[in-house]
Amino acid sequence: MASDQHIWQIWAYNLHRWGLAEWVANLLEAAGPLTLIAAQVVYMVQPLANRAVPGGHLQALAELLEDTKTTHSFTAFLREGDPQ
Secondary structure (H helix, E strand, O other): OHHHHHHHHHHHHHHHHOOOHHHHHHHHHHHOOHHHHHHHHHHHHHHHHOOOOOOOHHHHHHHHHHOHHHHHHHHHHHHOOOOO
């Protein structure tokens, strides 16, 4: 998380602002091994979507989905509360 902490903070802020934080946390937990497939999809669309998504966000998302421990860490981070 250390290298992507600033990206996680942006995501958490926006998800809380939009009222989607708990929903995304539940989705990540329920997806289980499907997150590995989702990570591969992110890697595949990355060259096309890099212009629409801020730098590094797609790579951070793919890495988050790829590693189960990181996914659980982000889920816990989302549930810590509304970031400032």
